[in-house]
Amino acid sequence: MEQIANHIIFFLLSAVIVVCSIMAVTSRRILRAATYLLFVLFATAGFYFQLDYHFLGAVQITIYAGGIVVLFVFAILLTSKLGEKSDRISSTKRAWGLAAALLGALICGYTLCTHDFFPQFAAGGEVDMKTLGHALMGMDKYQYLLPFEAVSILLLACIIGGIMIARKR
Amino acid sequence: MEIPMIYYVVVSTVMFFAGVYGFVTRKNLLAILISLELMLNAVDINFVVFNRYLFPQQLEGFFFTLFAVAIAAAETAIAIAIIINIYRNIRNIKVDDLDKMKY
């Protein structure tokens, strides 16, 4: 029963991701594109929950869906008029884009389908917060204090850079 | 938990190449950025899935995704700052108008 429910949820999420991501890149209204992106991000968070990575799912929702998309929406509202439609894409450009995307999908799909992943099915359960905290703050193997610090520096630089770039001269 | 790994990967592939299509065709800089986010997200899914299915004892893919999310946030913030700056200068954010750096 649980298996079936899992499958149903998975296919629902997959459908949302596939449809919304395609809609996000084809919609001519930019605000709608951002909304589709939001759906994609939510569905991705759903994937993470399904894989028992609850912390990651939470992060995905708070940062991506909560932070980035809001940023996008602000930027869109600042730079375009409401209800404005973008121009039609020229056919050559579309052809090139389609060619690149389909060819890439073909090659990747072929590779994935012919490759034999092992083990086929997932093992293990919920990762508890204590383990995560130790891994994030430790300095041994498979522990990530250094990247953590690096990211903190990066964020600081990003804050300063954002202010510098966006301020009025 | 009996969903085969390949399912996830195929979904992320579709998402990635949708991002590629958007990146190549869209004119609006913000739309390009949205496509970029899609690609990034697809990669994140891959990391997590590989971690969960192939190396469940370690948390490498998990943390990679975690940091990727942080970096993506930073990157988006800077990119939007730049885009707003561009808009302020040329009253426009069409990528075709930004060709000052050609030959």
Place this chain on the structure above:
Amino acid sequence: MEYSLIILLLPMLLFFVLGIGGHKMSHRTAGLLGTGGLFVITALSYAVAAQYFTQPRVESIYPTLIPFHIEWLRFTEWLHIDLGILLDPISVMMLVVISTVSCMVHLYSLGYMHGETGFQRYYAFLSLFTFSMLGLVVATNIFQMYIFWELVGVSSYLLIGFYYTKPAAVSASKKAFIVTRFADLGFLLGILLLSYYTKTFDFAVLTSGEVSLAATTAGKTFLGISVASWAMALVFMGGAGKSAMFPLHIWLPDAMEGPTPVSALIHAATMVVAGVYLVARLFPIYVTTPEVLTMITVIGAVTALYAAVVACVQTDIKRVLAFSTISQIAFMMVALGVTTEMQGHGALGYMASMFHLFTHAMFKALLFLGAGAIIHSVHSNEMSAMGGLRKYMPITHITFLIACLAISGIPPFSGFFSKDEILAAAFEKSAFWGIWLSLVAGLTAFYMFRLYYNIFWGEEAHHEHTPHEAPKTMTIPLMFLAAVTCVAGFIPFGHFVTAGGCSYDIHLDWTVASVSIVIALAAIALATWLYMRPNDKPARMADSMRRLHTWAYHRFYLDEVYMFVTHKIIFRRICEPIAWFDRHVVDATMNLMAALTQSASYRIRTLQSGRLQAYATVFLLGALFIAFVLLCVW
């Protein structure tokens, strides 16, 4: 005698001070600074000479002193280039000559160059020249000599081209530089040969007899001539270039384009005798290669006669003096060439040569400075613009006459004694050379008095303004040098400078002396008869020997021959094809490559469209292509 180093360093310092800071000084300051420095140098040189020649002799020879010596560049165990100061009789004698003449020229230039633009530059170059010439004579090794040899070449070049806005001066300086450079190539080859076989550059070792060049190269021959002879002949080639020996003399007459005091200093008294000094310096080696000495004799004799003949018909007074210089230096060369041994009677020529170098430097500088005073007052080099100047310029007249008498070999002036020694040495070797040189000596007297009469007597030319005597700064050097010319002959030169170093009493060979006096007097009489009063005899004489006159006037067309060889043969036949090859093959290849690159990049530059998405597409397709290829290969 450590203070002898100051003699070298002071002019160098002066050069830098005047060369770098000169343009900030007034003319007066620069001139006085240079002249004052030279007076100090002269005083120091005299002190060195006095101290050197009053020191006790060791085994009746003045010891060779090296008061200063450093190893400058060390290449291998035996091959190192040193810098130092070497004092022996000839270098001390040269110190005295150079500093005296240079000092007089500095003083004289205060008047002569008064108000010229580039006055400070002139003094800077004079200091540079003085420095390099002094460095040349006190060199301890042949490489140091070569370095300073080139430095005097450079300063000569700079001073000949002092009036660099005059095309004639520019081409003259280039000519002087190129001709002497060409000769220096021989010198360098000679140095390399010499040091290759003897494993040393040092004069002291080279001339000591410990490393005999003849012995080390015994059995080694090239084209049937021993390597020792080749080396010494090549070294002589350098000397011949600097000393303007036939056929490398062509630069010296043109060098007269420089300011006249420069001609007096460089092209009469000091630099041009560097070749003689070089041969004298290496004489212990030359003695072992008699065939080279014979060559030197022949070249010297030919040059002496040639230059004397040409000097008889020139109309530019500086040209006459230039050819006279060539002729007199050739005398010195002959004197060295006829020397056959280091000691005893056969060594007379060496002493005579050095003696003549000494006296000639004084009276030839005097002649040039006198000529400068004359040019200064009539503003022309041509004899036709002069005549009858004796009334206007009494001091110049008297001093010039003294110099003329000296160079003609009339006692008691200095030239008589030294020239007589040369003639005696030549007769010692063979009567042929003796008679030859006596004849040239007669010609010398003739052309000098032709010059003298044409300037100071004869028909008075029309002057734009009345000629006037030169200022004090110019007449004092004239009088000083005239005084030296009067007394220098009585210096017991043989006591100081001889080939072997042993004291030698000069005693006049009265047979030779009387003959040469008679010849000189006869030549003077002839010149008096022809030129003292204006008449048409010279013109008629020139007419009767028309061909000889024309040829001599054009210096036997040697310049034209050089022009023909360089332009028509070397430039046209060799250089032009090379230039063509360079332009149409070497350059063209490079140009083609450049053009191809340019056109290719012009075509493909549109790829750099600046369109971000096009880049991304291309990048992605490329990555996919590589992935595809890898998949297929797998």
